[in-house]
Amino acid sequence: MSLLAILQSFLLIAGALMFCIGSLGLIRFPDTYTRIHALTKADNLGLGLIVLALILNVESVALALKLLLIWGLVMIASALSGHLVAWEADEQCIPLCQPGETERHLESEDE
Amino acid sequence: MVHFPMAGLVVFPLLGALVSLALSQRWRTLMSFALILALLLNNALLLLQFYSQGMFNEAMGNWPAPLGIELRIDGLALIFSLMSAIVASICALYAYVYLRPAQLKLFWPFFWFLWVALNSIWLSSDLFNLYVGLELLSLAAVGLVALSRDALSLAAALRYLFAALLGSIGYLLGVALLYATYGTLSLVELSQHFSLTLSSSVALGFMFIGLLMKTAVFPMHSWLPPAHGGALTPVSALLSALVIKASFYIVLRLWTELSLDSAPTSAGLLMGILGSAAILWGGWMALHQTHLKLVVAYSTLAQIGYFMLIFPLLSDTNPHASHLAFQGGILMLLAHALAKAGMFLAAGNLLFCTGQKDLHSLAGLSRYRPLNIFAFGLAGVSIMGLPPSGGFNGKWLIIQSAMLQSQWQWVLVILLGSLLSAAYIFRVFSYTYQEVEGGDRFKQPSPLLEWSALSLSVLSILLGFASMLVLDLLPSHSVVTQ
Amino acid sequence: MNELIDLTLVCILLGLASLSLFTQSLFRAVMFFILLGLILALVWIRLDAPDIALAEAAIGAGITGILLLDALAHLRATSNTPPQLRQLKQPRFWLALISGAGVILLLALAISEPLAPAVALDLQVSENLTNSGVTHPITAILLNFRSYDTLLEVAVLVLAALVAVTLRQSDEHPVVNEYLPNPLLHACLKLFFPMIFLVSMYLLWAGAAQPGGAFQAGAVLAAAFVLFYLVGLKTQLAQNDIYLKGGWIFGLALFVLVGSMPLLYGQPFLTYPDSQAGIFILLIELGLTLSIGWILFSMFLLSQSSPLQKKDSP
Amino acid sequence: MNIMSLLPLWVLMTSFLAAIVIFLLPEERHRLRSTINIGAAIIKIGLIILLIRLVAQQETPEVSLEVLPGLSLVLRADALAMLFAGLSSILWLCTTLYAIGYLENAPNRSRFFGYFSLCVASTMGISLAGNLFTFLIFYELLTLSTYPLVVHRGTPQSLKAGRTYLAYTLSGGVVLLVGVALFYAFAGDLAFGQTAQMAEFTHTSPIASAIIFLLLIGGMAVKAALFPFHGWLPTAMVAPAPVSALLHAVAVVKAGAFGIIRVVYDVFGIELAWQQGYLLPLSLIASFTILYGSWRALQQTDIKKRLAFSTVSQVSYIILGVTLIGPLGTIGGLVHLLHQGLMKVTLFFCAGNYAETLGIHKIHELNGTGKRMPMTSAAFTLGALGMIGIPPVAGFISKWYLGTGALAAGMDWVIWVLIGSSLLNAAYFLPVLYRIWFLPQQGQWPHESFTQWRDTIPLLLIPALITAALSVAAGLFAGSDLSPLSWARLIVIREYQP
């Protein structure tokens, strides 16, 4: 196993781990604001790591640039959508929650 | 080789759909009727072409099957195309007078898409293309049902949509299995390689269940009466006369092309039993309805049962009798299309006259609106299968076939069904013959409405005298059973 | 190893399917369904069908999901009863169980038969690919070999949009454009629009040689339109009946027109002139992309104008 | 195909086209409608006369149209057909005249006369049918076109009668349909008169043949009102008088009887039917119906009901005649088809006149009507005497031939049936005549109208007088070449010739 492969594996696993952490945050965090935080930040990093791992594998520069472009676009998109969600939540006056509290309104609406 | 007439069957209604969506009201109507004329003419040309060169195929995009999709004109396709042209034209005329402008505006595109779908189904000899055609048909039909936009018709449309979607998926499942097994979608090629294995039986089973659900064969019928009974009158006529025929047509095509007449008789027997149940149940229910259009809708259920009876009678042991059943089935389908459309239109006129749905409100109509009752009655003659009518001729051939094959149970069912249908139709009649006080308090439908209903009914009677014109288009029995 | 991944995927697929049907909350059901769509996209990749994967992600999961969520928001107002497990005792349950099990049994039996297709259609596809005007086989099939199917399929789409218009109440007020007055969104989207269009057109262009094509491009375009709408730009176009319907039928009309031209020269319907098939296919695809985008967008738009929030009703 | 060979079609079309035109005419165009109706009836009589001349010259004009593979609609004018067609055309004219008078100022005349003409068209079709298939078609058409006439009044009672009528006739139609279908499926496509092939078929499969015979006769027996299928006939009496006349004398009942004649003579052939022993049960049923009908007639107090049961009995004479092998019995049956039609239509016209002019429906109200309505009563008397079988009225001729035919066929017991029935006939007609002529009027007439006329209005009176005169003439001039009797002889000669 070459060094490159080890590096790649490391990056991939780290990226996947970031995704897992982000998802865990989504489940565990108490309110909208903290949840978007977990999602956008962790996922961007995770994606970045994975893209990096893939770039190590490609031959052409064009392809590498494309991968980077994807990362960039996703970052902008998630930043924007994170902002929008927070902004809308603020508009609707959704309160901040302390750890341990659970958001009731979403659940109750489903039933 | 002239490609125009066959492609015209699809292109003209498509143009109609486009035109009716794009143009303003006046031009929309004008162009629609111009295109209807064009389509009628196109059908006539096609008929001539068929007379001169017999059955022919045409590869769409010049890619022959199995790679491309081939359309095929044979006698069966031509008969159905002519049938839909006649019924649809008259229904369009009726709708033009009957519907409010706002409804009419929405009616036209649906109508045209419906026609596209019908013609594409009649012509297609490709399994997947038939699926797309079926979906187009169902969605157009659902749209038409929902046209009146009240809660009742919405519920009917939803019920119909779900049944239709389930049916399409069943069909598609079968197509998937068949493609995987035989590697082709062309019906012609499939028929060359086809053999009844386990997987192809399962495939056909799914396809038939799906198609029969769309046809509303008992016991998968419960969506039909509210949808056909609750829709606007010209829509009911189109649905009952044409739409249910499409899925049945595919069943018939598959059955004959794949030579299922040599299949184990249990399949045919099952179809026959379902048909018998439909005849008796539909007739019985029609007899107990209090709403005129529901009577007519349930009668459609019963009539579908008659079509089903041809399957147990198609057998390769007795080609002559089998061919009689085939011819009889086609005649019944055709007669039902004409008569049921006429009957729905006439029923719509009657409802228009009284303004009420209840059968009791019909009292006195026979005195003041005899023409509508007459139209209803003539259609009823064909539905009951009394001579002289297309319905009778079809029934006669089926009975003959059953007798020649000693399948007496179907004869019994047909006769019972005839009596039941006579009972429910004359029941409507006896309401109209009641004499009541109060003079002529009914509205007068415009003559165009009355005459369009009457013309369809008269056609169904005339079919009783001109059956040979139709049957001559069909191949002789050596070809049908291959 | 690969089989293990496949099996895992199938298990996830079935699990998600069960969850989306039997979870108590409808909202979650829809969520699981969207998730299922994404997993399906992966499955399609595993099935060597990147085109379908694209379509599934964009159309299947994306648009269906959005429409479902949108409908869900409206259905909140209704007496929306979650499925009761009491149903277990009803005959309906047994009917469902028997039918479901029967379907599985029959299909599994049918599938387990060894296959030996008599006709090798894929060979014919590759043989004729050079004459089709494009190099990507799926585009060749969709827009040349079986373009008749595609024609009818576009008609189905138009029809669906038409039903939406039909059911729009005449007494309804036109849509009040409730765009999001967020400055950041405005700024970013203005930046993004050209890019989204570019992506859409790229998908369209790429379709000739690799995965992509009119439907995927149309879905992206629809997304662009929706964003347009959200920032409050130029959506009055969609309020006008002529533009609305004109947009729907543009692609279909172009298709019919191009398809019927050969009839005048004695060629069958939908035949492309020799050696120019590629251009005509691109032309048709362009029209279809615009129309599909417009249709999908107007579905979204028309759903906005239904006055469904009758929260005060019992 | 020359004009003459199309004649059968034109005979049919005269009433059919008239029906269509009448349907389309607005309700108010009474005069035009009557003109068309009478014109068509007269044209038809002219055509029938032409046709009769052709047939007398040994020609059989024929029109056919293939409607199903190997199956044709055939209209053929043979001697037997002309007997029935001639009767129908004459009585159509009379009944139409009568109906115009009867329904003056009544609603729904357009509908009535339309279906009336359609009904006659179907009768023409039945008489001219050249094979069983054609016969079946017109037979069912007859059912359909008479239903609106039966329920014409639209009262609950008439609607109920209509239901009964349909229940009987449609069930009969179904039985007939099965019979005909079996016939075509197994015996093949045989036109009327191809009895040799039928004999061959019967010898190879006797059971099938017997079943076909049973079904065919069973189907026809409903319309012919043979016991036990006669229940609809008295119920249908609620219809207007011209309809009753039509039902009893021309259309429905006769269609059944005529069908039985066709089946026995032209489908199976009388020799074959006799050899196979089909005829004896039929003659027993017919005999029983004769006696039973007369017996029931005796118990009725309503004039029309009594006439109805009388019809049940009289029509069975025809069937009885058919079952008697040998020329004499056949002549008796055939000629009674015509005679009974003439006499019964007279009686119904008169009953209608009594009802319309004086409001009389019950027999006991008839006292003294002879003075108020002498001509109607005279016609009634002639009809009644004919029914009893008193010479010189036509009924005597039929009974005479039936009696001698029975003796020739070696069925002596039939004589006793004839005598018994004649006695019963006398028992239910003579008291009526006695009341009319010899009893004084009791109080007011129930509901008198047309007081300005001595008897009743001419449109009602004249048809009754014509038919009465015809029934006397048929008896008086039975020996002449133009009489029904000599035509029946002609038929018989042709039937027994080969």
Next chain:
Amino acid sequence: MSSYLIFAYGGVGLCGIGVFGFILHTHLLRRLIAFNLLGSGTFLILVGLSQSGRGEADYIPQALVLTGIVVAVAATALALVLIRRWAALTQHATLPEDQGPS
């Protein structure tokens, strides 16, 4: 077992679940989801099975599935429009016959 065939069996499972849910549920939205599952299952069978017969990618069924997906989306959209209209009119998300005696 090839991975094509595995997915074909997965499609079979989806179809079964879809049919089960379609018949069991009365809520129209859930029925619609069940219909979509059924559709996806069918597509999987179509592609998976025919490719497993050949052992390589087969473009014909893939093209068919693309068409099928679009048609299914159109049908779903149409159904949603109907369901929403129905719900707006009646405040119910089930058909009358499924609403029970309440």
